Amino acid sequence: MRADAKKNYNHILAVARDVVTEHGINASMRDIARRADVGLATLLRHFPTREALFEALLCTNLDALTQRADELETSNSPDEALISWFQEWLVFAQSYRGVVAMMAAAHTNPDSALYASCAAVHSASARLLLRAQAEGAARPDMNGDDLFALMTALGWAVDQPSFAPRADHLFRIITGAILANPSTGSASAALDRQN
Structure with missing residues (x-):
């Protein structure tokens, strides 16, 4: 150029x-x-296209978020890594109104300009989930698609003015449902640190 x-x-x-x-x-x-x-x-x-513009706007943020997942994967306990990353993703999602809906639509559309970034976010979250499941820290009956759906649902909810004030509470409910034993040990400490 x-x-x-x-x-x-x-x-x-x-x-x-x-x-x-x-x-x-x-x-x-x-x-x-x-x-x-x-x-x-x-x-x-x-x-x-609008998606091409958003891909350019979000690329740096999403790349940093994916890199952050790599760092958390090696430096934190599995449950803490998953909770920390989910929280960081939520902060990102709240920074651009409506971006979660756009990402959810692009998630399964290889022709979308946002597809590669969404795939990287999905992959990072799935890796963190699998690690937590291997340690018994996350419920075993969910997969990366389920986690991405929950992340998207929470991102959409807190994008709504009526739910935005309840973001922390909703985050705790959802992450509590993901973790196998959220009231014990490092899982509880991880949730407490996010508030």
């Missing part, structure tokens, strides 16, 4: 981040172009 095109790309992304933070995933592509002081055609040349 030429230097001027890269500068334009980075400027559009910075403006898009602000607009999306303000208006959520339904932010107007025209509004983003207008605020970035570029034509809609220029915006669409860089980001042909």
Whole structure:
């Protein structure tokens, strides 16, 4: 990419981040172009779809989250790693209104620009879950798809103004249902540290 095109790309992304933070995933592509002081055609040349724009916006966050799962996998007890990662994912999900619904739709669509990032998040959560299950810290009757569904459900719920104030409580209920014995040992300590 030429230097001027890269500068334009980075400027559009910075403006898009602000607009999306303000208006959520339904932010107007025209509004983003207008605020970035570029034509809609220029915006669409860089980001042909809304999903492509979100992939660019979220890529750094999702890559960092996936890397964080790797770190937690080797540095924490299995239940603490799973709970910490779930909490960090929830913080990410709350940073962009509507992103969870978009990720849930992209999760099974290989043609989506968000598919690779969603697959990485799914894989990271499944690895942490399997590790916790191997240690008897997480219930054995669920898999990575179940965990991703619960993460998505919680992310959607706390995205709603009526449920947002109950985010911590809902988080504790869901993680309590995932862990095999949430009231004992390090599982309880992990949940306590998240509040």
